[in-house]
Amino acid sequence: MIEQPNNDARKRENPDPHEQNRPVPKLVLLVAAIMLTWAVTYIFTQQNDDAPELGDHRTMATLEGKPAGAPGAADGAQVYAANCVACHQATGAGLPGVFPPLAGSEWVLAADKLPVNILLHGITGKLTVKDSAYNGQMPAFKDKLSDAEIAAVLNYVRSNFGNGAGKITAAIVRAERDAGKERKNSWNGDEDLNQLKQ
Structure with a gap:
């Protein structure tokens, strides 16, 4: 009889690795400790009062959403940007054939x-x-804007885009x-507004 070779799989396997045999290298621990020390030092040594010329020059009133003028004052440019710019555009030129211009408009002036x-x-x-229909x-903005906001946005429009009309x-x-x-109801275009002019 021929003897069978011993193919015991257990004898061919290596033992399971253990961390205590291979700990984290001391160099990696040293680099991590240096980085942590640097980060903590950096946080505590930074000044809280950096030079204002490096900032964006916003005031607390701006950040809190309060107008920077007198109490209760409205910012016409801000009201215009929030309610009018989508149609009349940032330049006040409107969109030809769609939204009328405010620049040089006889209705604005x-x-x-x-x-x-x-x-x-x-x-x-x-x-x-301006001769274009x-x-x-x-x-209507009567339910959306206050008296001060309507006056502010009208004053903004009447003093910008090349317009020069009196304050409201x-x-x-x-x-x-x-x-x-x-x-x-809304005004019925030229028909009602021409009567209101008189």
Whole structure:
């Protein structure tokens, strides 16, 4: 009889590794300790009052969302950016054939009560601006903006984009709001606004 070779798998395997036989190298521990020490030192040695010229020059009022002017004052540029810029654009040029321009608009430069009423009640239908007809809709802002905000945005529009018209006060807006408190519908474009001009 021929003897079978001994193929015991257990004899061919190496023993399981143990960490105590191969600990973390001392060099790796030293680098980790140096990095941790540097990080803690860096945090505690940094100055909290860096030079202001390196910052973005925002004030606490700006960060808190409060206007930087007098208490209760509204920022016309901010109101314009939040409510008007999508249609009339940042330049006040509008979109040709779609949204009328505010730059040089006879409606913007008209007597105080006309632009105030446009913002309070909105416009529907055909409106002619600088000899171009626009047929769309402008929303009413009487329920969205305060008297101070309407005055501020109108003053912003009337003094920018090449416009040069007088200031409108919140008191004028309040008077027009009270005078038109029964009005439920928007102005019907040229038809209503031309009558309001007189």
